Each structure stands twice: as structure tokens, then as C-alpha cells.
Amino acid sequence: NVETTRGGAENSNPLSNQNLPPKAHSSTLQSTMPVHSHPVTQDYKISRQVLGVGINGKVVECHNRKTGTKFALKVLRDVPKARREVELHYMASEHRHIVKIFDVYENTYNGVKCLLVVMECMEGGELFSRIQERAQSAFTEREGAEIMYDICCAVQYLHRMNIAHRDIKPENLLYSTKGSSGVLKLTDFGFAKRTDATAIRPLETPCYTPYYAAPEVLGPEKYDKSCDMWSIGVVMYILLCGFPPFYSAHGLPMSPGMKTRIRSGQYVFPSPEWDRVSEAAKDVIRGLLKTDPSERLTIDQVMAHKWITHYMKVPETPLFT
Numbered sequence: 001n002v003e004t005t006r007g008g009a010e011n012s013n014p015l016s017n018q019n020l021p022p023k024a025h026s027s028t029l030q031s032t033m034p035v036h037s038h039p040v041t042q043d044y045k046i047s048r049q050v051l052g053v054g055i056n057g058k059v060v061e062c063h064n065r066k067t068g069t070k071f072a073l074k075v076l077r078d079v080p081k082a083r084r085e086v087e088l089h090y091m092a093s094e095h096r097h098i099v100k101i102f103d104v105y106e107n108t109y110n111g112v113k114c115l116l117v118v119m120e121c122m123e124g125g126e127l128f129s130r131i132q133e134r135a136q137s138a139f140t141e142r143e144g145a146e147i148m149y150d151i152c153c154a155v156q157y158l159h160r161m162n163i164a165h166r167d168i169k170p171e172n173l174l175y176s177t178k179g180s181s182g183v184l185k186l187t188d189f190g191f192a193k194r195t196d197a198t199a200i201r202p203l204e205t206p207c208y209t210p211y212y213a214a215p216e217v218l219g220p221e222k223y224d225k226s227c228d229m230w231s232i233g234v235v236m237y238i239l240l241c242g243f244p245p246f247y248s249a250h251g252l253p254m255s256p257g258m259k260t261r262i263r264s265g266q267y268v269f270p271s272p273e274w275d276r277v278s279e280a281a282k283d284v285i286r287g288l289l290k291t292d293p294s295e296r297l298t299i300d301q302v303m304a305h306k307w308i309t310h311y312m313k314v315p316e317t318p319l320f321t
């Protein structure tokens with residue numbers, strides 16, 4: 001028996017479940033992603049041409065049998081991690097700066113259940129290659145800001161849907177076509193996760209007494225989104241000078257020194273490459289490469305920053321479509 005005087009202000013029996021917090025309202029619709037179970041080969045001709053190999057899946061070229069249109073086909077083992085990747089990517093794929101998913105198939109090959117994801121074919125290649133093509137030079141501030149604006153639009157859309165991408169890097173930013181008309185889009189949701197409380201089920205179980213729950217258990221995992229902001233800071237730094245803020249002495253993938261410098265936020269804007277870059281641009285990078293995630297700029301703060309909006313070519317006139 002629990003005295004009603006003790007416990008929450010609502011003066012009710014904390015053990016009864018009718019006074020549990022209202023069901024966490026998930027701000028994004030549970031995407032009921034339509035998955036075809038007939039063979040993908042019925043609708044698409046799959047070529048041997050491998051377009052790329054992601055960490056968790058191969059991407060090959062395919063053509064729609066009816067229209068002849070070329071698409072990219074990603075093949076994944078149908079395991080929970082792959083399901084989550086495709087679900088989250090599918091939820092976000094309506095956005096202009098996120099690679100679109102057209103179809104998802106669940107097919108079994110030699111007894112192995114596979115997920116086959118038909119995506120738009122990004123023929124313009126990776127942002128990584130365009131940075132490399134500049135050799136050791138860099139983009140102008142206007143070019144850099146236009147690229148950053150597109151990336152930030154995609155991230156703002158994800159963060160508003162309570163999705164953290166968690167693997168933002170030039171290799172995961174692809175252009176739809178070659179040349180300057182290509183649209184930059186974010187892909188590879190292999191590390192993406194939901195950041196809203198809906199991910200934490202136990203809170204809903206009636207026997208749960210939240211007396212002992214630490215703040216971080218109550219969610220949302222507030223730092224997942226901020227790790228995207230750090231990555232955006234590193235991409236912006238590279239765009240403007242051609243090399244990364246943290247690197248190992250001999251170009252090795254990672255070194256103890258590099259890890260220490262990242263952990264302590266030890267980076268500089270070296271001469272001569274940074275001498276003619278604006279203070280506004282450096283301010284954005286300083287706000288993103290904060291080692292304390294709670295101090296780091298949020299995506300809304302970056303989108304409101306004058307460096308981004310100042311360079312934005314056309315005003316966002318509200319279209320009455």
C-alpha cells in the first residue's frame with residue numbers, strides 16, 4: 001500500500017498504470033513501408049555493373065523493365081539492422097537532398113532472406129571525388145556555402161523527424177548527375193537511429209516505477225543529433241581548405257595523437273589556406289567543432305547563421321503548391 005501523500009504532485013498511486021505519462025507521441029508516422037515479395041527480377045533487369053560497395057551492402061546498376069530507367073539496387077541480408085536502415089531511409093527519402101527509395105523487395109536467394117532496395121541512380125559520384133578533383137585547393141566560400149546549405153537542409157529534415165544519421169561524410173554525399181546541375185543528396189542510413197523516446201519501450205510497462213530512472217534513460221538520446229553536427233563541421237572545414245581539421249601525421253587512418261586532438265578539439269586554421277576565409281565561416285566551424293556536445297550548434301542554429309543564409313542564392317519564397 002502506497003500512501004498517496006508521498007510521490008508525485010498528482011497525489012495518485014504511482015503504482016497504478018492509469019497515471020502513466022501519455023503514450024510518447026512519435027512526431028513521425030510509423031512508416032508502413034510497402035515491401036514487395038515477388039522477385040525483383042520481374043520488374044528490374046539487374047546488370048553485373050557494380051556501382052559501389054557500402055560497408056553493409058553492395059550497390060549494383062539495374063534498369064526498370066517497363067521504362068528502361070536506370071536505378072541503383074542495394075542488396076542487404078534481411079536482418080534487424082538492415083530493416084532499421086531501410087525503414088529510416090524510406091521515412092526520409094521524400095526529401096530533395098536525400099537519395100530517394102523507389103521500391104523495396106524481400107526475396108530469398110539460396111535460403112538467405114535479402115532486402116533489395118531500388119534507389120535513384122546517383123550518376124554524379126561522391127562529394128569526396130569532387131573535393132579530390134580540386135587537388136589540394138578548395139571550393140570558394142560561395143560554393144562551400146551552397147554545398148553546406150544542401151547538406152544542412154537534409155540534416156534539418158532528419159533531425160525534425162527525430163532521426164540521427166551518424167555517418168555524415170563526403171563519401172555518403174552523392175550528386176544526382178555529373179556537372180554543376182547535379183543535386184547533392186545524403187545516403188547510407190546504415191548507422192542511422194531514432195532519437196525520440198519511442199525507442200524506449202520499458203517506460204510504458206505498467207510495473208515500471210520511474211523513481212530510479214536516470215535522466216538519460218528517460219531519453220531522448222540527445223547527443224545522437226549533435227554527433228551529426230560535428231561531422232558537418234569537419235565536412236565544412238575540408239570544403240574550404242581541402243584537408244581535414246584532424247589527421248594523423250603520415251595520413252594513416254587513425255593515430256593516438258589524432259584521437260587525442262579530436263577529443264580535446266585541438267585544430268587550427270593554418271596559413272596560407274585559411275588566411276582569406278571569412279570570420280563568419282570560421283565561426284560556424286568553431287560552433288560545430290565543440291568537444292562538449294551540449295555546446296555544439298544545433299541544425300536550426302546553423303541554418304539561421306548568416307554565413308549560410310547570406311550566400312543562399314534564391315530566397316525561400318513560400319510556394320503555394
Ligand SMILES: O=C(c1ccc(-c2ccc(Br)cc2)o1)N(Cc1ccccn1)c1ccc(N2CCNCC2)cc1
Binds near residue numbers: 128131243244252273
Ligand atoms: O590526411 C591528410 C589529408 C590531406 C587531405 C585530406 C583529405 C581528407 C578527406 C577529404 Br574528403 C579530402 C582531403 O587528408 N593529411 C595528413 C597527411 C600527412 C602526411 C602525408 C599524408 N597525409 C594532410 C596532408 C597535408 C595537409 N596540409 C596542411 C596544411 N598545409 C598543406 C598540407 C593536411 C593534412
